[in-house]
Amino acid sequence: MNASARHGAGSGLRRLADDVYATLPAWVTARLVVAASMLSARLVADGLMDDVDRPMQVGRGLMAWDGDWYRALVDFGYDGVRLEGVRFFPGLMLLGRLFDLVLPGGSMVALLVVANTGALAAGVLLRRLVLAETADPRLADRAVWLLALFPSAFVLVWGYAEGPFLAVAIGALLALRHGRLSWVAALTLGAGLLRPTGVLLALPVLVAVWRQRHGATGRQRLGGIAAVLGGPIGAGSYVAWASLHFDDPLIPLTVQRDLRGAPIDPFSRLYEGLGELLGPEVVGDGLHIPFAVGFLVVGVVLLRSWPARYGIFALACLATALAADNLNSLERYALNGFPVVMGLATVAGHRRLRVAVPVLSAGCMFALGVLASLGRYVP
Numbered sequence: 001m002n003a004s005a006r007h008g009a010g011s012g013l014r015r016l017a018d019d020v021y022a023t024l025p026a027w028v029t030a031r032l033v034v035a036a037s038m039l040s041a042r043l044v045a046d047g048l049m050d051d052v053d054r055p056m057q058v059g060r061g062l063m064a065w066d067g068d069w070y071r072a073l074v075d076f077g078y079d080g081v082r083l084e085g086v087r088f089f090p091g092l093m094l095l096g097r098l099f100d101l102v103l104p105g106g107s108m109v110a111l112l113v114v115a116n117t118g119a120l121a122a123g124v125l126l127r128r129l130v131l132a133e134t135a136d137p138r139l140a141d142r143a144v145w146l147l148a149l150f151p152s153a154f155v156l157v158w159g160y161a162e163g164p165f166l167a168v169a170i171g172a173l174l175a176l177r178h179g180r181l182s183w184v185a186a187l188t189l190g191a192g193l194l195r196p197t198g199v200l201l202a203l204p205v206l207v208a209v210w211r212q213r214h215g216a217t218g219r220q221r222l223g224g225i226a227a228v229l230g231g232p233i234g235a236g237s238y239v240a241w242a243s244l245h246f247d248d249p250l251i252p253l254t255v256q257r258d259l260r261g262a263p264i265d266p267f268s269r270l271y272e273g274l275g276e277l278l279g280p281e282v283v284g285d286g287l288h289i290p291f292a293v294g295f296l297v298v299g300v301v302l303l304r305s306w307p308a309r310y311g312i313f314a315l316a317c318l319a320t321a322l323a324a325d326n327l328n329s330l331e332r333y334a335l336n337g338f339p340v341v342m343g344l345a346t347v348a349g350h351r352r353l354r355v356a357v358p359v360l361s362a363g364c365m366f367a368l369g370v371l372a373s374l375g376r377y378v379p
Helices: 003-048 056-063 066-076 083-087 091-102 106-134 137-148 162-177 181-194 196-211 218-245 251-260 266-276 285-305 308-322 330-336 339-347 356-373
Strands: none
Touching (some): 003 056, 003 106, 003 356, 056 066, 056 106, 056 356, 066 083, 066 091, 066 106, 091 106, 091 162, 091 181, 106 137, 137 339, 162 196, 162 308, 162 330, 181 196, 196 251, 218 251, 266 308, 285 308, 285 330, 285 339, 308 330, 308 339, 330 339, 339 356
């Protein structure tokens, strides 16, 4: 290795160390908030609920809700769980099995290590991406904190796929920023295997590739096509396998439809939800509407303040969540569109909002974590 290469490697390691050092306090704080939410939920259940009313989620801890499904998939595969389990894309299951081979403690430990390591990597990569776009370390640090303390970010601590999904999604757009299309293709393919929203990464990638089409070589154009198709190929390969395996066309998607209702116009659904704020659904779907409106406002900030690809991806994830009759998990789907955190960090840059935004976000994360542990909120 020549002197120039050694200098570059050393500089890269120093940047990585700086990013990890800046990310760890937010990562640790988020886990303390989640621990407090789970303890609060247990105290409420012990003090106010009898055995009949006690929600099972309290006892499931970090493996509640989808975590139970992923643990069962790691242990038994798709044929060993109810057909509904086919809606969970295989990326986290495969990573869980890989880590289970080398870690003690079984599938639960493996999944939690994957989820929480992915969340740490996502924070590190987000900081690097914001710095690449703005060279503003304060904005980058705010983004890291708001990712860790986002209202639905308690799932980054639980046994969910969001941690590794965000890591590969952020990594893909960071690679796109640096023109490394082969990395973009590989990472978006991984995102498609982890979450169906990985398909939506084709939109920001297409925007960037289309703008650079003039003067591109044939090899670069092929790389751009591969980068755009990575997410759809990843998700589509699983849907194709499941359709053949269970002899039911598009079964991962049709099962989702059975749970979330038929797709509808997201604007109409948002308008309908505003009425639910005043009716009996105020603690049901109505609960999600203030979040949806807030995320929409932040999406507009993204479009005005950042390259268009970020706002397009964030708003596409929000629109997908709103295009369902059942708005359960809307906040988590919005988090999949991670640039919403970058827009929120921009909003928090205003002097009067610098403290209020992260404190409010952390408060929402605590509250939603309590409600999820009590079975009153579907994360």
